[in-house]
Amino acid sequence: MTALTQDRNTQRRDGDFINHGVAASTKVFSGGLGCVNASGYLVPGSVSITLKAVGKIEETVDNTIGANGALTAKVRKGVFKWANAGDITLAHLETNVYINDDQTVSSVSTGKSVAGKLIAVDSDGVWVATL
Secondary structure: OOOOOOOOOOOOOOOOEEEEEEOOOEEEOOOOEEEEOOOOOEEEOEOOOOOEEEEEEOOOEEEOOOOOOOOEEEEEOOEEEEEEOOOOOHHHOOOEEEEOEOOEEEOOOOOOOEEEEEEEEEOOEEEEEOO
């Protein structure tokens, strides 16, 4: 494509909520940390180096008997409180934290995908911004 030489009607879509096709043989739970796998389908957060965190899953969807994308689930972008694996401290503020499972994050990166950027630490969890 070339640069514009006249006005363009650029379409827009609200980015707060996105529907993602759920991976085959997968169940995702409302309130869980959602990721897309290497094929682009929604899966719950887990220890893996190939996942991309996409936000908080807004609805439970059971695609355990379906093919990739047979069902979709709504995911919300934003900042969410996840469980601390016990190793995240204030010293980790404004750094990436990593996925342990669909509700827990850690400062340890080995073998894990990025959950997002740590923005606050509470006594009962940590606040992470979806990248």
